[in-house]
Amino acid sequence: MFKIGCHLSVSKGFYHMGSEALSIGANTMQFFTRNPRGSKAKPIDEKDIEKFLSFCKENNITSFLAHAPYTLNPCSSNPETREFALQTMEDDIKRLSLLGECMYNFHPGSHTGQGTETGIQQITDLLNKIITPQQKPIILLETMAGKGTEVGKTFEEIAGIIEGVNVKEKIGVCLDTCHVHDGGYNIKDDLDGVLEEFDKVIGIGRLKAIHLNDSMNPCGAHKDRHEKIGEGHIGIEAFTNIINNKYLKDIPFYLETPNELDGYAKEIATLKKLRTQE
Numbered sequence: 001m002f003k004i005g006c007h008l009s010v011s012k013g014f015y016h017m018g019s020e021a022l023s024i025g026a027n028t029m030q031f032f033t034r035n036p037r038g039s040k041a042k043p044i045d046e047k048d049i050e051k052f053l054s055f056c057k058e059n060n061i062t063s064f065l066a067h068a069p070y071t072l073n074p075c076s077s078n079p080e081t082r083e084f085a086l087q088t089m090e091d092d093i094k095r096l097s098l099l100g101e102c103m104y105n106f107h108p109g110s111h112t113g114q115g116t117e118t119g120i121q122q123i124t125d126l127l128n129k130i131i132t133p134q135q136k137p138i139i140l141l142e143t144m145a146g147k148g149t150e151v152g153k154t155f156e157e158i159a160g161i162i163e164g165v166n167v168k169e170k171i172g173v174c175l176d177t178c179h180v181h182d183g184g185y186n187i188k189d190d191l192d193g194v195l196e197e198f199d200k201v202i203g204i205g206r207l208k209a210i211h212l213n214d215s216m217n218p219c220g221a222h223k224d225r226h227e228k229i230g231e232g233h234i235g236i237e238a239f240t241n242i243i244n245n246k247y248l249k250d251i252p253f254y255l256e257t258p259n260e261l262d263g264y265a266k267e268i269a270t271l272k273k274l275r276t277q278e
């Protein structure tokens with residue numbers, strides 16, 4: 001089944017977000033767990049969440065993807081920054097448990113000059129402190145573009161983090177098409193080759209979510225500037241291949257393109273037309 005949605009705002013509540021998803025033809029969605037700049041989370045409104053969950057059930061909206069604030073840095077050279085990331089993520093996971101089987105995506109972070117090896121070590125240390133076998137949400141590592149000192153720009157770096165995690169059944173990967181393209185993986189001309197590489201290094205079974213974004217920059221630019229689907233360097237043909245690929249077709253897709261609601265509705269409609277698989 002084609003699971004397609006986009007990033008939505010949860011600022012007016014979960015139920016409101018669910019109804020927005022339905023109104024734009026989405027059957028899944030992503031949202032920030034709190035203000036993306038990482039401030040305090042809003043108190044939980046259990047009534048709102050209950051209403052949201054039954055609304056989603058009725059309308060076959062599933063695979064909720066929560067995104068951690070992108071300002072967190074689990075591998076900063078500053079121990080206080082790392083501690084802040086740990087506490088925020090721990091709190092997020094606790095709060096997300098109310099949603100049931102959702103997924104929690106985060107950016108591995110930037111090593112800020114400490115080196116990739118140290119960065120990977122600090123990320124696995126953090127994950128080993130917060131992941132429990134009992135928790136409901138699965139934690140996803142997002143593939144990064146390699147801007148500055150970002151960790152997670154190669155499949156090897158992502159695999160290195162996973163290797164150090166004790167509770168492996170709670171960890172997965174979110175592949176961002178703009179990020180991997182900017183990171184130097186040619187998903188435009190060699191999607192099969194890139195996925196083979198992913199499978200060899202990480203294991204395709206770890207892939208749990210896909211961020212669908214075109215890129216403003218050429219492959220390998222290490223920039224991370226998202227573009228509307230079909231208007232960037234990746235192009236519509238590549239997205240047609242991506243959403244119909246046999247390894248990817250059953251994984252949920254989330255748009256994070258520069259759009260308002262109406263723009264997302266259009267992109268979702270376009271992608272549905274390009275989908276040839278059931």
Ligand code: FE
Pocket residue numbers: 067070107142
């Ligand atoms: Fe992200």
Ligand code: FE
Pocket residue numbers: 142176211256
């Ligand atoms: Fe992303």
Ligand code: ZN
Pocket residue numbers: 176178179224225226
């Ligand atoms: Zn990005």
